Structures are given as C-alpha cells and as structure tokens.
Amino acid sequence: MSGHHVSHHVAPKSLYYLIFALLMIGTAVTVIVAYFDLGAFNNVVMLTIACTKALLVVLYFMHVRWGTRLTWVVAASGFVWLLIMFGFTLSDYLTRGWVGGTLR
Amino acid sequence: MSDGYPQAPSVGLPGRVSIQAPGNPHDEQSSAHPHHPKLQHHFDDMGQQAEASTLGMWVFLVTEIMFFGGLFLAYLVYRTQNPMAFQEASAHLSWKLGAFNTAVLIFSSLTMALAVRSAQTSESRGTQVFWLVTTMILGATFLGVKVIEYSEKFAHNNVPGPNFVWDGQYPAGAEIFYSLYFCMTGLHALHMVIGLGIMTVIAIMAWRRQFNTEYFTPVEITGLYWHFVDIVWIFLFPLLYLIGRHYGGH
Numbered sequence: 001m002s003g004h005h006v007s008h009h010v011a012p013k014s015l016y017y018l019i020f021a022l023l024m025i026g027t028a029v030t031v032i033v034a035y036f037d038l039g040a041f042n043n044v045v046m047l048t049i050a051c052t053k054a055l056l057v058v059l060y061f062m063h064v065r066w067g068t069r070l071t072w073v074v075a076a077s078g079f080v081w082l083l084i085m086f087g088f089t090l091s092d093y094l095t096r097g098w099v100g101g102t103l104r
Numbered sequence: 105m106s107d108g109y110p111q112a113p114s115v116g117l118p119g120r121v122s123i124q125a126p127g128n129p130h131d132e133q134s135s136a137h138p139h140h141p142k143l144q145h146h147f148d149d150m151g152q153q154a155e156a157s158t159l160g161m162w163v164f165l166v167t168e169i170m171f172f173g174g175l176f177l178a179y180l181v182y183r184t185q186n187p188m189a190f191q192e193a194s195a196h197l198s199w200k201l202g203a204f205n206t207a208v209l210i211f212s213s214l215t216m217a218l219a220v221r222s223a224q225t226s227e228s229r230g231t232q233v234f235w236l237v238t239t240m241i242l243g244a245t246f247l248g249v250k251v252i253e254y255s256e257k258f259a260h261n262n263v264p265g266p267n268f269v270w271d272g273q274y275p276a277g278a279e280i281f282y283s284l285y286f287c288m289t290g291l292h293a294l295h296m297v298i299g300l301g302i303m304t305v306i307a308i309m310a311w312r313r314q315f316n317t318e319y320f321t322p323v324e325i326t327g328l329y330w331h332f333v334d335i336v337w338i339f340l341f342p343l344l345y346l347i348g349r350h351y352g353g354h
Contacts, residue, residue, distance in 0.1 A: 008154065008224060008324070010221065010224055010225060011221065013218070013221070016214060016217045016218060016221070017214070019214075020210065020211070020213075020214040023210045023213075023338075024207065024210060027203065027206050027207065027210065027341075030341075030342050030346065031199065031203050031346065031349075034199070034342065034346035034347075034349040034350065035349055035350055036350055037350040042347070042350070043347075046342040046343075046346065046347075047342075049342075050338050050339050050342055053335075053338045054335045054338055054339070057213060057331050057334060057335050057338070058331075058335070060217075061213055061214075061216070061217045061327070061331045061334075062327070062328055062331045062332075063324075067158070068155060068159075070159060071155075071158060071159060071162055074159060074162045074163060074166060075162055075165075075166075077166060078165065078166035078169035078170070079169065081166070081169075081170060082169055082170065082173045085170070085173060085174075085177060086173075086176075086177055086180065089177055089181065090180065090181075090184075093181050093184065093185075094184065
C-alpha cells in the first residue's frame, strides 16, 4: 500500500476467471444438492456454499484481499452486526416454546 | 494545509504520516509535484483520495447489509414458523429461471471486475466501455427474466393481497412467503436498476477518457456496488428458489 499514485493492486485476469469458475461451480453444486432431501442439512450446505461464494466476491472482485486494514475492519463489521441482529432476534423466537405456557 | 491546524494522521495508512521539518511548509512539497487535475484539495495525494472513497463506499455498503439484513431476518423468523408452507411455496418458483439469473449475475460481476481492471490498467476507452456495456446488458437480461417471473405470478394470482389464490396445502404461509419474495427480489431489482443508471454515467465518463491508472475511483466504487448486489442475490437464490426443490419443484 505504498506509492504516491497507484495504491491498487492489479489482479491478473486469470485470477478473475478462476473466481468466476468457482462461483459457477458453487451455484451448480447448490442446485444439485437441493434436489436431495437431507433435512436440516440442506440449509447447512446451501448457506455454507453461499457464504463461501460471498467471501470470494468480497476478497477478489471487491479487492478487499489487497485493501487496507481499515477496509477489512469496516467490511467485517457489517457481517458482525448482521450476526448480532440475527443472534439476538432468534434467541427470542427460537426459545419461546422452552418454558411452559410462554409460546407465542 | 498551512492554516495552522495540526495535521491529522491519514486514516488507514500506517507510515503515511508525514513528519515535516520546521520551516518546510506543505505547499513547497506540492509545488514540486504538480497536482493531478482530479485531486481534491483536502487530500494529500491520489492514493489517499482513492482509499478515502473506497472506505466511504464500504461504510455505505455496511448500511446496505443491514438494510437487506432486516428482510433476511424476517425471512428467517417466518420460515422457522412456517417451514412446510415455505417449502411448498418455494417449489412453485422456477429454479431454472433462478439458476439462469444467478449465472447471468455472476457473469456480470466478472465483466464488472474486468471493467475496473481495464480502467486501472489504462486500456483504451473502447475496451473500458465494452466491459461496462456488457455488464449493463447482463444486468438488463437479469431484469428481463425477473419481468417474466413476476408476470407469471401475477397471471396466476400468486401475488399477496385480497386476490391471492393458492391451491396448495398452506395458503396462509405461502402468502407470507410470496410477500417476502416480492419485497426481497423487488428491493434487489431496484438496486439493479439504480446500478444500471450509475453505469450509464460511468460508461459516458469512460468514453470521454476520464479514467486511467492514476484515476479510476468512480469505476472501482461502481464495481463495489455491483458486486454487493450480486452477493445479495447469491443468498436470495437458494433461500427463495431451492428450499422446496426436493419437495417437488419444477
């Protein structure tokens, strides 16, 4: 990250093609796995692949891989706050039936 | 810069804090290196300006994550309460059209990345505009497929409201699913439309030879926005189209 004018890393085109191929393969695997009934595991596979694809886009297409530490922190904070929102909300909704007479 | 305020260290750039020797005003330094015409006066150099813009865009994208996050949270809560209804309703979406659109959008992210790269490496304006226009055509293709999908839902009265018709087992839950479907994909499509508008401006700027190795921040920022919209769809596609596939999707 030094240099007075160009502070951006130029990624080779081949890297972009590789990321594109991985994203397409991820999509194909998601579609194929969805065809089989794996119970709750369907969601695990689907979301794991989706998160991996999102990570590839963020790191390479969005250049965070070569970004400043501050960019890393800001980008990560978005997902951290999202998880806090999900976690706190679901800790209510998913536990309502646990104590007798408190459902709904 | 020479107005007597203490100079703040540049954000995010360790090692960039310039220590000035006494009697060496900042102006002298900048007169030695002539300003790039796109350098705004409150930045030290083009690199700092580019990083500030990128950081600002990321802060905006964090608010966008939370914006869409609210809808994803609503989806999560209602799906845990109506799991079977969501599967049944999802099976009535065409996973083929959804998968096609996912491929189109991923392809458009590749062409957008190549558009940014072509500006970054000072390629000809023809090359820059080519990648931008290709990205726009792919974005328009996505929206065209969305129109087909929406009109099919309208034709079958599967749109939530007083005229909602559902011949499955779970009409109430299916109506909730389709409310979320139209909100989430609608908000996503709105972002695509805005993206196409931004890209029109960027393509015109590229045609006027505005972008090169020294200055391509607007293309970079537009790329960040477009890739973000792609990421939202990466999650929307499986959550909306695929949860009922093993249940008898078509």
